[in-house]
Amino acid sequence: MPPTELRSRDTSQLVTESDDLLKSGKKLVGVNGNWYDVTNFIKIHPGGPIIEEFVGKDATDVFLSNGHKGVLKRWRPVGTYQMKERHPADKEFVELLNLFKSKGWFETSWTFYAGKLLFVYSLWTIVWGTLLLSENFYAHMAAGVVLAFFWQQTGFLMHECMHTTVFRNGFRDRFAGLILGTFNFGFSAHWWRDEHIVHHMMTNTVDSERRFADPQMWESVWAQNEKLYPLFGGLLQWCLVKIQHFTFIPMVTFIGRAEIIFDSYRVERRWYEWIAIVGHWCWMILMLSLLPNWKERIFFYCIAASVEGVFHFQLILSHYCKEFNEVSEFHKDSWYRFQIGSNMNIDSPTWLDWYYGGLNYHIEHHLYPLLGRRHLREASKYVRKVCEKYDIEYDSCSMTRALIRTLSHLKTCGTHYKLSFY
Numbered sequence: 001m002p003p004t005e006l007r008s009r010d011t012s013q014l015v016t017e018s019d020d021l022l023k024s025g026k027k028l029v030g031v032n033g034n035w036y037d038v039t040n041f042i043k044i045h046p047g048g049p050i051i052e053e054f055v056g057k058d059a060t061d062v063f064l065s066n067g068h069k070g071v072l073k074r075w076r077p078v079g080t081y082q083m084k085e086r087h088p089a090d091k092e093f094v095e096l097l098n099l100f101k102s103k104g105w106f107e108t109s110w111t112f113y114a115g116k117l118l119f120v121y122s123l124w125t126i127v128w129g130t131l132l133l134s135e136n137f138y139a140h141m142a143a144g145v146v147l148a149f150f151w152q153q154t155g156f157l158m159h160e161c162m163h164t165t166v167f168r169n170g171f172r173d174r175f176a177g178l179i180l181g182t183f184n185f186g187f188s189a190h191w192w193r194d195e196h197i198v199h200h201m202m203t204n205t206v207d208s209e210r211r212f213a214d215p216q217m218w219e220s221v222w223a224q225n226e227k228l229y230p231l232f233g234g235l236l237q238w239c240l241v242k243i244q245h246f247t248f249i250p251m252v253t254f255i256g257r258a259e260i261i262f263d264s265y266r267v268e269r270r271w272y273e274w275i276a277i278v279g280h281w282c283w284m285i286l287m288l289s290l291l292p293n294w295k296e297r298i299f300f301y302c303i304a305a306s307v308e309g310v311f312h313f314q315l316i317l318s319h320y321c322k323e324f325n326e327v328s329e330f331h332k333d334s335w336y337r338f339q340i341g342s343n344m345n346i347d348s349p350t351w352l353d354w355y356y357g358g359l360n361y362h363i364e365h366h367l368y369p370l371l372g373r374r375h376l377r378e379a380s381k382y383v384r385k386v387c388e389k390y391d392i393e394y395d396s397c398s399m400t401r402a403l404i405r406t407l408s409h410l411k412t413c414g415t416h417y418k419l420s421f422y
């Protein structure tokens with residue numbers, strides 16, 4: 001469901017005493033004890049309409065953890081409110097944000113990104129070179145695997161650009177994201193960003209009343225949590241949910257790439273996205289034309305798409321067997337502890353960080369989305385200490401264990417699901 005369908009809810013959970021202001025009909029967002037009137041700003045907010053979910057609420061933590069450097073200098077508060085007493089752990093998470101800033105971990109390392117770009121385009125060159133220079137079938141199929149790595153690695157760079165963590169400038173980052181995501185990878189990078197922002201702000205959240213869920217953690221073919229049941233109905237979905245622990249791996253692997261491509265093209269209306277999409281298919285068709293026949297072309301693309309599909313696991317496994325919250329529960333807990341409960345890290349050696357694009361440190365990435373990927377490993381040591389101190393579960397396990405946990409979770413949820421019709 002696109003984020004534009006989000007609407008403000010009733011104001012029963014307000015964290016404020018400033019009733020008159022809130023009843024004025026203005027859309028107010030609370031930051032650091034001040035109310036800001038965003039009524040006319042919502043439609044142009046660079047972070048999208050998700051801001052509406054925080055209307056009438058204290059949004060200090062989510063606001064600060066998403067950058068907003070100096071944003072409020074140009075804004076005049078329209079009133080004040082009493083902030084709730086913070087949990088000591090939350091105070092420490094805010095202190096960590098400031099500590100990481102003081103260490104320069106939010107700054108861009110150009111040598112790091114130059115190296116990453118070199119790596120990404122070397123992979124692309126290897127694919128072109130192999131198809132141009134070799135006539136061997138197996139070499140062509142191996143080039144398909146390299147193409148999958150090219151898509152994966154360019155995807156990680158796009159991810160960072162769409163978080164505005166590379167140029168630290170909305171326009172430049174999104175333009176780079178368009179090249180890396182749409183032209184290189186082949187789906188709409190801006191569509192993905194829209195969904196990704198909602199995913200970050202409302203990770204694993206479900207609103208059964210509005211039939212809405214975190215768009216990057218909800219597929220209509222499986223229910224990985226019982227809170228998602230209200231979004232399902234009908235015989236076909238019942239059948240799919242019942243066998244979801246069998247279909248999960250093949251579907252993610254073989255259909256994962258096609259699904260995100262088609263989903264993005266279906267709703268994309270932005271002209272610049274379409275120019276980049278056409279550009280992508282021009283090079284893709286040119287590449288396929290280097291292969292000698294249709295059989296090889298089909299094998300080559302299917303191998304590349306399936307290997308790339310395998311990479312999708314690393315992202316979804318970080319969330320699938322974690323807590324899901326109804327949207328009404330979402331604002332009750334703190335932003336930081338809510339994120340820790342909805343995320344899981346994947347244990348891996350340092351030398352494999354390139355493979356995960358830093359996203360093996362998913363907890364840290366969700367707590368501080370603008371933190372450079374080079375620093376996530378180091379940041380995790382601090383976050384883990386705070387969790388230990390306050391007895392907050394810090395979930396981290398190997399990829400294999402995460403997959404086993406997810407499959408058994410899918411099995412349990414499939415078993416408990418009962419048929420309902422809408």
Ligand code: HEM
Binds near residue numbers: 046
């Ligand atoms: C007074 C309220 C707010 C104002 C004036 C505001 C303004 C802005 C501005 C100017 C940007 C562009 C990037 C920047 O300069 O840092 C931005 C980005 C963003 N905002 Fe807000 N914002 C507000 C509240 C919120 C809230 C409550 C949320 C949480 C849902 C939010 C989420 C985001 C996100 C996710 C981005 C994109 C960050 C990125 O580029 O990765 N904003 N906002």
